[in-house]
Amino acid sequence: MAPVVARVTKKEALLEAQKEVAELIKSKHCNPIVVRLAWHDSGSYDKNVKEWPRCGGANGSIRFYPEITHNANAGLSDALELLKGIADKYEGVSYADLFQLASVTGIELAGGPKIPLRFGRKDTENPEGCAPEGNLPAGGAPWPAPAKGPGDHLRNVFYRMGFNDQEIVALSGAHTLGRVKPSRSGFGKEKTKYTENGPGNPGGSSWTAEWLKFDNSYFKDVKEQSDPELVVLETDNVLHKDDGFRPYAEKYAADQEAFFKDYTAAHLKLSELGVQWEETPFTFEECLNCNGATA
Ligand code: HEM
Numbered sequence: 339m340a341p342v343v344a345r346v347t348k349k350e351a352l353l354e355a356q357k358e359v360a361e362l363i364k365s366k367h368c369n370p371i372v373v374r375l376a377w378h379d380s381g382s383y384d385k386n387v388k389e390w391p392r393c394g395g396a397n398g399s400i401r402f403y404p405e406i407t408h409n410a411n412a413g414l415s416d417a418l419e420l421l422k423g424i425a426d427k428y429e430g431v432s433y434a435d436l437f438q439l440a441s442v443t444g445i446e447l448a449g450g451p452k453i454p455l456r457f458g459r460k461d462t463e464n465p466e467g468c469a470p471e472g473n474l475p476a477g478g479a480p481w482p483a484p485a486k487g488p489g490d491h492l493r494n495v496f497y498r499m500g501f502n503d504q505e506i507v508a509l510s511g512a513h514t515l516g517r518v519k520p521s522r523s524g525f526g527k528e529k530t531k532y533t534e535n536g537p538g539n540p541g542g543s544s545w546t547a548e549w550l551k552f553d554n555s556y557f558k559d560v561k562e563q564s565d566p567e568l569v570v571l572e573t574d575n576v577l578h579k580d581d582g583f584r585p586y587a588e589k590y591a592a593d594q595e596a597f598f599k600d601y602t603a604a605h606l607k608l609s610e611l612g613v614q615w616e617e618t619p620f621t622f623e624e625c626l627n628c629n630g631a632t633a
Pocket of ligand 1: 370377477520525571
């Protein structure tokens with residue numbers, strides 16, 4: 339068998355790939371699922387494991403079996419399928435970078451903050467680098483031991499990645515985008531008045547009415563819970579009930595700018611969990627400058 343040639347992200351390839359990623363997201367309205375793909379690649383990270391890639395994190399391992407078939411990743415093979423054409427065409431972009439690039443592009447195109455992602459992630463090159471099953475959060479009971487409820491569970495999972503309460507709340511705000519589907523996670527309804535006609539792939543239950551718009555409506559809607567057509571998982575609800583989480587959930591419901599600022603910082607941290615850089619990481623702005631183009 340031919341040896342696997344490791345992908346190293348090149349600035350020129352990244353610039354071209356980004357344009358195609360943006361077109362893909364605009365045409366398929368797939369912002370939410372690519373955000374979730376990148377988060378599930380990163381969110382396997384365990385700060386207590388020192389050895390790479392066994393520590394998990396943003397290393398592209400989600401593209402391999404068995405990780406893609408983990409319970410929490412149900413439905414994410416669709417995201418890999420969507421990105422496959424671009425991944426095959428641009429060997430000069432690592433999978434780990436491509437997944438993170440698609441996520442921040444999806445957020446920005448949905449009206450969210452421009453997240454100054456850094457590039458140059460090394461890929462896990464084979465399935466031996468897959469993260470163990472069970473490192474991502476569950477949206478409902480039964481809570482894995484020793485958690486007694488959703489608050490404990492969130493802390494067990496996110497503290498293991500190195501996040502604090504404020505960052506847990508900020509990151510949860512990504513549920514301003516997208517839907518839960520009975521066929522994937524088992525949560526939500528087959529369709530609601532907000533999802534039955536898509537756009538893109540129809541169905542499921544969304545957290546917000548405009549589920550392709552990145553704003554702070556998630557925090558308002560979960561707080562009010564006045565619309566039975568919208569979904570609230572136990573892990574969303576607890577952000578407004580738990581004393582450690584509530585001040586941040588209240589703040590973000592009242593102040594979108596504060597949410598965007600804190601979300602950007604937390605997302606950047608998420609995108610770099612467990613990352614080994616090929617060389618010095620670089621930003622998209624640096625790619626544009628090296629190409630003689632303007633931002
Ligand atoms: C706080 C703990 C979290 C839990 C328990 C959780 C759970 C879930 C569940 C059950 C779904 C539905 C999957 C489906 O049926 O397809 C989902 C979707 C989603 N999650 Fe989370 N999630 C969490 C945190 C996050 C974070 C940190 C992000 C991103 C930074 C995120 C982004 C998304 C997005 C964008 C979707 C929609 C996907 C789509 O519409 O295809 N989630 N999440």
